[in-house]
Amino acid sequence: QKEVEQDPGPLSVPEGAIVSLNCTYSNSAFQYFMWYRQYSRKGPELLMYTYSSGNKEDGRFTAQVDKSSKYISLFIRDSQPSDSATYLCAISTGRRALTFGSGTRLQVQP
Amino acid sequence: ETGVTQTPRHLVMGMTNKKSLKCEQHLGHNAMYWYKQSAKKPLELMFVYNFKEQTENNSVPSRFSPECPNSSHLFLHLHTLQPEDSALYLCASSQDSGGETQYFGPGTRLLVL
Numbered sequence: 175q176k177e178v179e180q181d182p183g184p185l186s187v188p189e190g191a192i193v194s195l196n197c198t199y200s201n202s203a204f205q206y207f208m209w210y211r212q213y214s215r216k217g218p219e220l221l222m223y224t225y226s227s228g229n230k231e232d233g234r235f236t237a238q239v240d241k242s243s244k245y246i247s248l249f250i251r252d253s254q255p256s257d258s259a260t261y262l263c264a265i266s267t268g269r270r271a272l273t274f275g276s277g278t279r280l281q282v283q284p
Numbered sequence: 285e286t287g288v289t290q291t292p293r294h295l296v297m298g299m300t301n302k303k304s305l306k307c308e309q310h311l312g313h314n315a316m317y318w319y320k321q322s323a324k325k326p327l328e329l330m331f332v333y334n335f336k337e338q339t340e341n342n343s344v345p346s347r348f349s350p351e352c353p354n355s356s357h358l359f360l361h362l363h364t365l366q367p368e369d370s371a372l373y374l375c376a377s378s379q380d381s382g383g384e385t386q387y388f389g390p391g392t393r394l395l396v397l
Contacts, residue, residue: 182324205383206383208385210388215372215391215393216390216391217288217374217376217388217389217390217391218327218374218388219388220385220386220387223385262326262327264386266382266383267383268382268383269382269383270340270381270382270383271317271329271332271340271381271383271386272383272386274326274327275326276325276326277326
């Protein structure tokens with residue numbers, strides 16, 4: 175079993191839709207949860223950072239962590255064509271380097 | 285320069301060539317990383333350096349040789365590569381190597397002929 179599972183997509187939605195991106199993980203020791211966005215032919219950029227359980231909101235983006243279910247989510251409200259990218263979840267126990275999901279490719283249609 | 289920079293951005297090399305990738309971080313971080321990203325595959329962590337010392341080597345073939353002369357610079361020396369080594373090579377840095385947020389460079393897109 176992989177440490178982090180992420181549906182590769184692609185996920186295609188119309189402009190203005192609410193997007194839900196998810197990852198599941200297997201190690202209950204993970205405490206740090208991040209979402210990165212990667213545009214084509216660019217390096218990943220940090221989007222959201224969450225420690226332990228709960229929600230975190232930043233503009234149109236909301237990150238959710240459910241440690242009991244080992245499930246993390248990223249919601250994008252009022253999605254825009256400029257949100258079209260690959261979204262990677264990344265998690266850590268705090269003792270070693272990040273473990274990345276395989277990434278979900280999102281396409282927002284105008 | 286700000287953030288993490290990588291040069292060259294694109295590289296084409298033959299299997300018998302020797303080349304080097306360079307990464308520089310301007311964030312005052314202590315840890316630096318090399319990743320390989322192939323099409324439709326997850327990021328593969330290659331090497332981790334913390335305070336110039338290598339702390340992780342994820343069974344990377346010896347044709348990839350990293351060098352970290354100081355906390356701001358990281359090199360990846362390449363020799364006798366194979367076509368399957370063609371990929372985007374990403375450098376990242378973080379405050380330390382214990383799960384801190386990592387900041388990525390733009391990557392070097394490598395094509396091995």
